[in-house]
Amino acid sequence: MRTSRRTFLRRSTRQSLAALSVGHLATGAPDLVTPPIESASVPTRRKPDHVIRSLPEHMVWGYFGADVPPVYTVKDGDVVEIQTVNPSGVSRTNPEEFYQKNNLPIDAHAQEVIAIMKKVKPEPSGIRGHMLTGPVYIEGAQPGDTLEIRILDLTFPANFGVNSVWPGGGGIPDAVTTRETFVYRYDTKRNVALLKEGVEIPLKPFMGVMALSPPAETGRVSSIPPAFFGGNLDIKHLTKGATLYLPVSVPGGLFTTGDGHGAQGNGEVSGVAIETALTLTARFIVHKGRKLQMPRAETPTHFIAVGLDKDLNRAMKNALMEAVTFMKDELGYTFNEALSIASTGVDFEVSQVVDQTLGVHAMIPKSIFTKRKFSYWT
Template structure:
């Protein structure tokens, strides 16, 4: 195994123990679902995690729609800390009359609804007109400097509300010219079946993940919308980033400045209506700084796969970038020649369209660990 490979996935005994510590997190109706293909590979069953700190979804901890090096952090954590980050997803909720959404859809004005209403009334959009998602953060990670990368271990994902929202609208989604009428669908969750439905005869398995997980872009870019993803992460909408997976993001500013939101209860590859089942999700994650990594593009890992990412406004170019990233990973991190890596990518790697609706389009390469039977891959 190469030195870079060991560095990329080196483990800390102290952090590993912390990641598996028993504890209590905020109550939720539905726990995240571990995909069956991955569940049997986990070293221990899913457990409640005790975070070192909690960032609540209060108006003062939210930023509406943008990232930037000048955005002041709402929390500061240590390298290796476990943090619970609470988020909301006000999809369908009007800023001018937020209560109307709950009344129209016969949803209770409970604590979660009141939290969303307070955020919509008190959090201001970016003054220059940048628009995007309602996000929690940013969080400053001590010891993180430009040139490093941050390993984000997704330890838990919980749903604090019992519903989510999907919409279709003229001009939106993957076939914008064909949509004639706007319509909103409220998906109610079945906690026992772990499904969501908006009508009888339709049951969507719940697999929560964060649509947006980002570090700040470089200072010279100024503030940018959270809608298009970038090398620093953002609105990746990769549905595989569920509980017990890992995201690697390159650091562009001191402290990294991690921001998250746009929770999804479920999404198909492509996110073709323009949105997924948009919902509040509470993320519990561990943040580990890797020094002088040289990582230039976000990557991810699950118990069963490595994930390389391609991003571009042109889907063909996004595909080429995902392929180039996958080949480079197989070549440099796993120890093959370029031609061997390209052959492996062609015969054993699946390329999936993450989303086609976020201005910058996404393709991700699913590189199975099982196709390398003589290599040993430690995980957490």
């Protein structure tokens, strides 16, 4: 940018970083001023350095943990293609039935899903959650660092997705009396998902779950509630071209992903989105000694601050404090100025109300800071 601004991420020796900073610094960390940031030299489209297929041996069913062995090791800066599945609607006892009942082909991807459902075991202690690919060990990532995940591409390996409603689930659990599953078929030429004639949902794919491992002392945790290490954030803006920043708590970070969504409204109010298989292509960049307290994100047009809590009111307050802190500490405004800007120029959106820990995210538009130019890798 042409004018200096404080940020937790100084330009690294290997590559420049997108403009987002992350609010809270490690205790005792000095204030940093970033010089003008140049565009990253690596193109957004490139052949991946690694491909992690959606095979049973690459999957973990529903949990994160420092003791979960990595399925793959990559280097800092590598581009990695990670294939995921989303077996929503598919039963473990008879996985073929879902495809037969809905007139869907049992093609190569469906065969992978069927094999995964038959071979991958749930967590022995009873923890339940999403079918995930990983973990991936990133060389050089150590506790106290930050991992930058640049989302280079998201593609569909199957031409449909699934949404469901069920008693006791979603945002109005007591109002739902019957379970029903809806198959959305994709028209990729027009980039829409079709429920029935006259209902077309624009496709905007994103990964519902992107996480690093929690600290070792936490033990294994379910992938359902999001937390400071990421997880089931369900922020629909984390699509192609976005960047997510997560704190590293264990050696290698142990990145795990899944819960692909073809599209989702803010709130995810039925309990799920258009649940779909997705292939994520991402670049991993380690930032040494720059500690995060909460996930942060960035798009070409916005900074995104995240608030989480079991109570939606507190999640909103946390998102507001994260946004104000970002504008105060990283853009140089006073607390009162930042709060005023948040009230007049920032949108607060409910990410989801269905994941036990609820989410609100603040969309801070870059365009309102007219004296600044924010460079970005895309």
